[in-house]
Structure formats: structure tokens, C-alpha cells
Amino acid sequence: MPKPDYLHFFIDPNRCIGCEACVQACSECDTHRGESMIHLEYVNRAESVQTVPVVCMHCLQPTCAEVCPADAIKRTADGVVQSARKPRCIACGNCVVACPFGVPELYEDRKIMMKCDMCYDRTSVGKKPMCATVCPSQALFFGTREQIEQLRPLSAPVNTFQFGNQTITTQVFVMVPRALAVSAAHVDVAAAMDEHPRSRAVSLKVVSSSGLDATAGDTDPFADVEV
């Protein structure tokens, strides 16, 4: 049974609280127990508590598969890009280097690449992936386009990403602010790498009628604190 085509995976990093429930739950998977296929990193802990969960984006034309000299990485008919096949994988690490999202990992001890396969054992029998089921902030969400439209009116799903000259379209969607999704057809990942997270993602708004200092803008909330 294939993964139902009306169900999609959505990532909303803005909601991520860095709790690692996804990482812990991934290692409970019935196909790779004990190993987690999710990467969860602080963007820059010194400056912010912002974390980003990374699962396989399941590219329509997977770079990992394209660079694999052994043709070990297969895409199922329903578009799920799978871990390397054991008999074929030569553990060369090409895919690890080539994946623009940094997803595949080489398991040196077993001489094989493994990565997120969208919990194919679950999604192919109508269940949600483990990570998206447990995620307490629902930064990882699995459901229909209609559900996400209804639940997330402030953001919109995007699945085209620009890496320099390479444009990649993925099965997995990333939620971006709605206004941004309308103005840009894709997420420019290379450009985004120049952005640094700030400790707070919103600006300090002020009372319009108070007559107090009405300067808006992102400020250091601790600027006045003496040490």
C-alpha cells in the first residue's frame, strides 16, 4: 500500500522548541530502532534558542540518488526516497556530501548510509510518521493541504528551494510567513545562510496612544540591564 497522496509532511521551524521529542521518537522506529534519522540543531545557541528540525525532504529528483555510483538509493512510486539498499551501498559517502539539506548519514560500523524514509512502515499503512505524531509544538506536521491551510493561516507551505544554481522541488513542505510565500516562489537557502537569528524573533510594539517613546523595531530587551 503506498503513502496516501493527499497526506503531506510540513515543517514549521518557527514552532520548534528544541525538545528533541522527534529525535527520541525516531529511534523507536520499527525499521531502525536505536538510531535516529532526524537532525535537530540550534542555529546559534549563543544568540537564540531557535532550533531547526531536519528530516529528509524527499526531493522529486533526489540529488543523493543522482550522485550514487551504486544506484543504491531508490525512490518509491509514491515519491518516498529510501535509505540506501544494503546489497548495493558501498558506503562511499557521495550522497552525504551532495545532499543540499545535509540529511544522509554514513554508519561506518555497518558500512551503509541511512536516512529518514518518512516512516515508510507507518505512512504506507495509513499512520503518521512517529516524529510528526509526537511533536509537542507541531513544528512537524503530517496531514492534508486543507488541514494545514486551516490550522496555519499565518504561514504557507513552500517546496521549492534555490541552492545557488540548483533548484530543488521536494515532497516535504516548509512553512514560511504567508506574505513571503506570496512574493517569492522559492526559498533562497544560500541567501538565508547569511541571516543570523536574533534572540527574539519579534519587535517590541508600543502603545499608539500613550505618548511614550513610539520607536518600533527589534531591540535588545536587556539593553538597560546593568551588570
Added chain:
Amino acid sequence: MAHLPVDPIRIIERFGPHLSAMTGARLSTSVEPERLVKTHCCFCGQQCGIQLKVRDNQVIGFEPWEDFPFNRGMLCPKGVKRYLQGSHPDRLTTALQRDPSSPSGFTAMPYAQAIARVASEITRIQQTHGTAAMAVLGGASLTTEKTYLLGKFARVCLKTPFIDYNGRLCMVSAGAANKKAFGIDRTTNPWSDMVGTEVIWVAGSNVAECSPITTNYIWQAREQGAKVIVQDPRITPVARTCDLYLPVKPGRDAALFAGVLQIMIERDWLDHEFIRDYTTGFEQVAQYCRDWTLSRTADVTGVPQRALMQAAEWWGTANTSFLFHARGIEHHSNGVQNALGTINLVLASGRIGKPKSGYGTIVGQGNGQGGREHGQKCDQLPGWRDISNPDHRRYIASVWGIDEQDLPGPGVDAYELFRKIDRGEIKGLLSICFNPKVSLPDNAFITRCLEKLEFFVSIDFFLNDTAWHADVVLPGSLHEEDEGTVTQVEGRIIKINKAIDCPGEARQDWRIIQDIAQALDRPQGFTFTQPREIFEELRVASKGGVADYSGVTYEKITQQLGVFWPCYSEDPKTGAPIEDHPGTPRLFERGSYNPVAKGSGPFYFPDGRARFNVAEYLPPVDDASAEYPIYLTTGRVVSQFLSGTQTRRIGPLVRQCAEPRIEMHPRLATKLGIADGDWATAETRRGTITLKALVVTTIRPDTIFIPYHWPGRKSANQLTVAALDPISKIPQYKVCGCRVRKADAAPEYAATLEPQQ
């Protein structure tokens, strides 16, 4: 008698904490579970539904339980890995006795012999020093059945007034404030009411780490247009994207609430009709707030004036709202005043008792709500009754089949109980589900008290740090080895289901309590054969109390996926028996009837009105000073729970955050010459701690933060001050003056102990 039997390192070698790992059936991808057991997580107050995979009397994994309405399958990392607490190498499977001649300090003893020894020691102490020389400490991770039984055991079997519990460290400020303001102590609305509200104010709650599932509710509310206000000295994950961040200086919360209310009064952002018809005491509160001018409030709280104005405007002009608070404002020597300050804001707005408007305290422990309702608190009897009230005493004495004269009076709070041990007034202690050597403030004092006990018996499934001092340890039950009920953060009573049997000679906790009663030759009232029988008696005992569970049955809980108390067996208005009362998801609805107000209003006082209470700001005890210029605040991390007795034994959780660090702002770090990862020493009037520094811009530059889950020389509570709120007796964990310096060298423990030890 209760000095450590051997060097602590020897105890650790034998009893851990060691780490569990996924092995055997838990690692296999081909082993199928025999069955799935629907139950709940054993950790925090949200009590997420979870299904445990069971095979060969072992929990081998979990499966999300998506039908349970509160969390719909969601879990935090603790919930995901909770099952690894079972089949653990450190698990106690026999009774132990203190034995300095044994390399580990303890030797196994037959269970029956251990019970006999406990009974004879209790008898000796009580015959020599009086019944009140024995004390009992309980905990809020126990099922409600166990907490009920423990309260009954202390009063009826041991005949001592001295019982208290670790909720004293947790929920009591909120409870006392709710009692004063509403006459009832429970969050007012189910969490689902939050979605669709206009403003959410989170006061002193690191929701993302301490109650992770609540994050989704808050953020779903934000998607539907709610503005989120977060009041915290740290930019926590929910503060990162909030609409308004109030960077409050530790210990100044009551001032902030008074200042904001003053702005609301000045701008007339009040619900006059509600204040007139449903409350009393507003004038005195308004009088008090008059002195809290905008500039004074900003000076005291460290929150900029315009942020205070913005908070007041959003809160004052909203049509619907939710306010939540947790330990951040409650763990203070004026914690009750802080909580009353939030309640004043809620009452002034009139937004309570409606579908999209409510107020709640986020409880910390698994049974933080139920554990504070049925009599393991020193001044309380079942059904949230008052042990000093003659009517309440008579009723409970009749349920328990004893003479009211024989029911002891109020005891003392957990910390005062240790002071009584210190003074030699209490000689013997029975403790379950409490690890005060890690969790109480100024814990060097707690250690000295433990050393003074003539006899100490601990019931636990692992040998926790406090139990190192025990004369006898009785092997109790894990969460998944017993059944019963707990009441979670929303006031929803839920059912914990048994998945496996206790290993070896370990017993379900309630059986151990009853075995002691038997051995003391006072078995009357302690002959229950299953938790359901305890619950049936609890229903009767709670009947007519404010926390009325009389209409709750195990079947109703299972059928409705939880029952919100009060749930009546008799119509409170007519007295007619009713079998199908569904419970009370939302409190204080206009026109609602409750047995205290008897129709005169929605609140639980005879006149049906809520009380405004003057919520006075007082500076913290042991505030920052020239000598100790930095504020120390403490709290949790997401992968650990309480004193870590369970979570410091679960390998994957320990790897997530292996050891505590001292969190500080780069401006403070630069001034002190400390870089990220350096060993740093923090010092207060009580003690010192040396940990690695975590240098981040997400904390006030005048404040450091240390998580409290670790023991010994890594324990934050070596530093904290034993200053208690005069009403709730909660300790002031969230602020004290400290100083910090770069450490001269790595601490001694770094070479000898594993991170979790």
C-alpha cells in the same frame, strides 16, 4: 543512625544512577508486543495519553495514543523514553537494610522481615517519644488512591499530625491563592478553550521545556489571532516568538501585576459590571495599586515602561483572554501574593468562567492536582477539606470509622518537618516519592537532619539520594506496575492502567503501606484488595467537599476519556441521586450552581463572589546585594524531571542534557572573564557549586540560571535559600543573591562521577 553507611561513591557503584539503554526486545525490529496498554506518562502534570507496548512482563516500547483528547498522540522526549525506566539494572527488587559492613552500604533482606523491622521501630519510637515523633512524607507523582491512603495511614494508623508532601515545593502558592480568591483550587477551563482567545499571558512558565504539549495550544491560539505575552527573566522557546516579552527581574512579579493593574485603572480598562456583581474587595486592591506608578513599576521590575503599557493595553482591552502561571512566580517567599496579583488582573478584566476566557496554574508533577486534594497535605482532609474545621473532621472521622477526637490536628509543612527533625521533636520518618536531599533548598541542612533520625524507612523503586540515609528501604512500584487515578493540569481525572507486574519482591506502594499497618497490629481501614476499593472509599470521603469526586467511576473515566471534578453523585441543588453527572470542565460559568454558594453566584464562597486580595510586593529574602550582586534562579530542562531519580537513569534522556551548566549573559561573562564552556563557580550564603558556563544572550545579564535535577555537588539546591512563603510555605527557589567567578580548577566530581550521578 542515619549517617551514610559507606562512602557515597560505593553506594553509587551498586545502586546508580546507571543508564538504561535500548537492548533485547526493545531494540529488535522484529519482536511484536503481546498487547498495548492505554495509560499516561509518569512525569509532568499534563499526563499525556500513551500506549505502552508489553511483552513478557516488560514494557518494550510505546505507541502514540492519538485518541486521547489532551495530547492526541503528542509527547515530549521524557514521554517517548519513559518506558526505559523499567527492567532497569538499578531497580530495587528486594528490601534493603543499612549495613556499613557491606561494600555498597546495604544488604538485601526478606520483605516480611523488613516490614516487621519497620513496625517494631515505629512502635519503639512512638512508645518512647509519643505518636507525633513519627512523620510521613508523600509525593505528587503518586496516584490519588495512594495519596488518600497515605493521609489516612498517617492520621489513623500512625496517629501523627506530621504528614506533608513534595507538592509543597510545587503547587501550594497557586493552591493557597486560588483558595483565597475563588474558594476552589483548580484551573478554570480545559486547554481546548485556549484556541480562539485574543490574549494569552504566560507568567513565569517555561512552557516549552516544563509542559511541552501546552506549546501547541498556545501556538494554535496564536495562529487564530491571539497575542502572546511572556513574563520571564529568560528568553525561553515560547518567549522567542511571543508578541510581547516582559523581561522581569527575578522576584518582582507582584510589583509588575500591581503596576499593570494601576494602568488598567487609570485608563479605565476594567469590567465594572463584573467587579460590582461578582467580586468583593476591589477598592482595597485599587488603593494598594495607586502607589505603583508606571515609573516606579518599571524601576522595580526592570521591565521598560512601554512594555508595561503595552501589556496593560492588550490585557485591558481584550474581549477574551487566558492567563497562566507556574513556578516562575510561585517559587517565592511572596509566591501567594504573586499568584493573587495575576488573579486580580483576571478579575478586573471579568474574563473568567467563559468558553474562551480562563485562568490556570500549570501544575508540575504528574498528580500535582489530585495529589493536593485528598489529604496528604498537612492541613487537609479528603475532598479538599480542612483538618481544622469541626464539621469536616466529623465527616471524615465517620468515613474512617474513628472518633473525631482521635483524628490528629494540622501538622507542619515539609520544610518545617525537617526543622522538627533538627530540633529532635521528630525521630522517625517514612518517606515515599520524595527526594528532599536533592529537591529542598539549602540541602546541606536537609542532610544534617537526615543524619539525626533514629529511624528512616524509604519506599521507592530506585535508591534515591535521600534513601542513602535509610535504615530500611522497601521496594515499591513503578507507574506501569499499578493502577489508579490522577488529576491532570486541566482538572481532568484520568486512569492509570497497569501494564506489568512488579519484579522480585517489589510491591505496589499501597500494599506496602497496608502491610506496615498490619504489622503494627492496626489493620482496621487498611484492608483494601485493589486500588478500585480505595477509590470507592475516596469517592465517599470526598463527597460534599469542594473537590467532590463522588460521581466519578473508573468506568466513567474510561468512557469519557477523563472526568473533570467536581463530579457529583447527588445533585448539589436538590440532593437527589444522579448517576450520569458528566463532571465540570469549566468553572465559574454565570448562573452555575455550586454547593458552597448555593446559587448566590458562580464562585465557591457563601456569597458566590470572587475575592480581590491585596497582592503586596515584598523584596525577596536574601536579595542581590553588594556582597552577592547577581540573581540566581533555578528551573528545569526538558529532558529531565524533578530530582532525576527516574530520568537520570534513562540513557537517551541523559545524553540529551548530561549535566547542569550555569547559564549567563555574555556581558556578565565578559565582566567575570568567563568563556562558554569554562568551569565557573557560583556562590551564595549557603554554599558553592562549580559547573561549566553556558554563555547566551537569552537571559537577563544580572541573572544566572541553574537547572536543579542533579544531586550532590551538582545540586543547585546547595545554593538556594530556605525562605518560605508565610502562607503557602513554598520555598523561594526562583531568586537569591549570588556571586560568580571563574573556577580555579575542574571540580573533583568531574574525575570520579558520570554525568548523571
